[in-house]
Amino acid sequence: MRRYAGVDSGSWNTKAVVIDHDGLVLGTSVVRSGADLAVAAERAYAEALARAGCEAADISAVWSTGFGRDAVAFADGSRTELDCHGRGAAFHVKGPLVVIDIGGQDAKVIRLDANGHRLSHRMNRKCAAGTGSFLDEIALRLGIETAALDVLAAQSTEEFELSSFCTVFAGTELLTLIRAGRRPSDLAMAAYRSLMKRVIAMDVFDGRVVATGGVVAYHPTMVALLSEALHVEVTVPPHPQEMGAFGAALAARDGAVSVGPGGDDARSSRSLPLAGETP
Amino acid sequence: MAAPRAELASTAALRDTMSAYYRGLGEAVEKKTAPVAWCTSVGPAELLRALGFVVHFPENHAAMLGAGRTANRYLPVAHAQGYSQDICSYLTSDIGAYLSGESPLSAFGLHGVPRADVLVFNTNQCRDVRDWFEWYGRQWNVPVIGINSPRSVGEVTEAEIGDVTRQLEALVPILERVAGTRLDSARLTTAMSAARDASALWERCLTTATHRPSPFTFFDGTIHMGPAVVLRGAPEAATYYGTLLAELEERTRTGVQAVPGESLRLYWDGMPVWGRLRALSTTFAEFRTAVVASTYCNSWIFSTLDPADPWRSMARSSVELFIARSDEPKERYIERMVKLYDVDGIVFHDCRTCPNNTNSRYGMPRRLSERLGIPTLMLDGDVNDLRCFSDEQAKTNIEGFVEQLADGRAAAGRAAR
Known part of the structure; x- marks a missing residue:
């Protein structure tokens, strides 16, 4: 063999x-x-x-x-x-499809044709927003392990948005929101939503969508948010x-x-x- | 391993030409033999030379700061003066260097940038050049005058040419007063002829890259365009481009390749990343990819300059400039270049602090890719602020793009069999 x-x-x-x-x-x-x-x-x-x-x-x-x-x-x-x-x-x-890969330090959007040949790609700017590091920073501010963020977000009941693009400013904004009495679960969900918006702004999504990388492997909430925003079922293949x-x-x-x-x-x-x- | 790159022998003549220009500028300032004008890189240089000014081009100076990788030392100095990190990093690095009392021109005997008697801008590139000159105007209490050009021009109209013609003519009395002399139309004709001749030769140099394999790349062009910028309207520019052209034509005859083993050919749109010219040139060459043409180097071709009709032809050159146009004529232009140079793909440099010379933000890459059937790559970076550039990300972006092009070629080959 x-x-x-x-x-x-x-x-x-x-x-x-x-x-x-x-x-x-x-x-x-x-x-x-x-x-x-x-x-x-x-x-x-x-x-x-x-x-x-x-x-x-x-x-x-x-x-x-x-x-x-x-x-x-x-x-x-x-x-x-x-x-x-x-x-x-x-x-x-099978393509045509758009692959979203969210890693610890970068995010990529890769467009493939029906034969799996690459049509284009986009990488995130030189910035942590839109990458797994963003979730690490948010978890740190909330005083929990990054892996626990997903469980926390599942308890969210109220939807609101983080207004900051910047990872550092989002962290600061989070502290303000905690002081204002926002629930940690809603804050966790807002962080995922912020990351999702950053990613879907990277390119046009005009085919089936597949998500890979460490973030989608450990954060199913991210996949659900991507599906909801893109109006397609986002596929996570084995071993993302x-x-x-x-x-x-x-x-x-x-x-x-x-x-x-x-x-x-x-x-x-x-x-x-x-x-x-x-x- | 690929063969090493063959260096251009003309580089020695380039160095001499540029050095003589800077030293001449320094001498005129030192001995007060001529008035000093600052001019934006596509401002009315021919007019200034005809009036006897020695001319300093601050964009050239800023590019020296970028290429020498000292710009990032100076940027914070200008930022601290209230000049934002988001505006032109040419402007901020140049002003920062001035406030730091440092300049690469000291290598040519100048004590920093030459103090201007007048600063003459043309906003056909952007508003930043005017703000840049006004800073120095306030500093030295000297006149800041110029052309407020139409921007985002679609089809060039008589009204626009007439407007810029009148603005050019209106500069004359002020410039005559500063220069202490009257404009001699014969001298203007001479300067226009020199500019036109140099432009024609520069264009011929660039189009040698239509040859396969190319004898010249965009990265070579960014260095060898120096005389086209700082000696526009002076005879030395045409002399230099005659030398360079002879070498490039010899290269095409003898098959000397700018990128050994040239396999892929690309077009570059947008500003250079001055602090990473060598690194990017090496990266592309390692992938046997020649960046054979660019909007940037082509922007110093002024084929409509006409010594017999100086005012209107200067105005037409100004209005027709690529950077001053709307997306439709820009796309038509790039399409012509893609076909002329027979390229496999287009690289768009998204220059963080130069939105006016960044063409990837309003959907152009996608439109061109669909229309021309070739892929495009967007590289994030900046002209002078290296904090906006990631070496690792650029390398992966470029390598990924080369993979895509190579796979496309392989698939086309399989389909043809």
Whole structure:
């Protein structure tokens, strides 16, 4: 059986996935990236291999993605997270579709055609608003763990809006609202709504919508709000947090064109074609 | 690994040309041999030269601050004077540098930016240039005059040309008084001829990039456009572009590539990110992608300048300028460039503090993408304020865009088989 692997070296977490030739997930892992991305990648890969019941020698190809994709020295090729989240989502949901990926430090909107080919992408500005960090900041202000935010928001009964775009100002506004007697559950829901609005303003949503990334994996409220605002059922595929690593494993399986720096060297399976060439 | 980039030999002549200009400016100020005018980059430079002014272009100075990555040191100084972080970072870095008593012109013997006898703006670019000049006007108590141009111009009308013509003519008595001389129409004709000749040569330099592979990129252009900006109306600009053109034509004959292994070709719309020119140039080159043309470098082509009809042709050049137009003529222009340079995609730089030279905020990328059938990329950044630019995000954006274009090419190849 041929097996493939993907490693997503994110700014907060490093994820690894091992798949078989049909794209069936055999093992996954999520570890903290920390300061040494190379070590985190090795740890995540080793854990995913162990969970898949195999060794590195059993893997036909491993590709990297994510912010630290160039730090994954053992990878045979790399693709951006823009490609891998789209590739992973298109494996589960037929296009045309729009993929929303909300990570700890960035948010992406990726538009794909009926064949899963990328039409466009948008990334958030150099700003924490619209990313998972926004929820971390809000949870900190409310004095709870980020993971508890979703449970808290589920108890919300009154709808209102945070008026600030800025993460820091939203935190300050939250303190004012707490002093004014607002319930924490309503504040938690307002934070999700603020994040949702920031994300849906990034691009046009004109197809089926798939959400990936750590935020939707742990915050179902976010998915519900996106569905409500976009008037479509937002699909969350299996392993949403590991979707980038899954997409990288699919890229390894498919022998995608590796365009990254070093795309001409032995690390990549195929390099960017010249004008007129048809790979 | 890809072959290293071949540097342009003309860069030495460029350095000499620019250095002579700055030193000439310094000498005129030091020895008081000529009055000093400040001029916005597409202001009436030919008129100022005809009246004997030495001309300083503060946008060029601000670009030096950006390219030298000192701008971010000066921005807070201007912000503290009440000039917002949201307005032009050319303006704020330049004023901040002045208040700090520092300038890259000191390398050419000047003691900071030259003190102006008059400041002459043209708002065809934006209102910020006028505010910028008025700050210095108050500082030095000297006249600030200029052209209040029509903005968002659709089809250029006679009324608009007439309006700007009259405004140009109205500058003359004030400029004559400051210069202490009368305008000599023969000198104006000479300056107009010099500007037209340099513009024609600059245009020919840029269009060598229509060749595959391109001998020249947008990033080269941002450096080599210096004489087109600061020596408009002076003969030295045409001399330099003759040299550059000869080298670029030689490159096309011998197949020297600006980006070794050129695979993809892109068009750049919007301002440069001066503090990241080299980094962006390297990033694109690593992906064997040549940014072959740009709205920015093309904006110093003034093909309608006519020495036989100086006033109206100066006015027409001013009104017709890309940045002063509405989206429809802008889109027609980009469409022509996309076809002329045969590009695979368009990069729109969303320049945080320069809304007037940012064309991605009113739906243009999507409209052009649908009409032309090529993808567009939006890069967030700024002309001088590097706090608005993320290296990592830009790299991922660019790499992701190259992946998209490469996949599209591969899919087209499969479909053709």
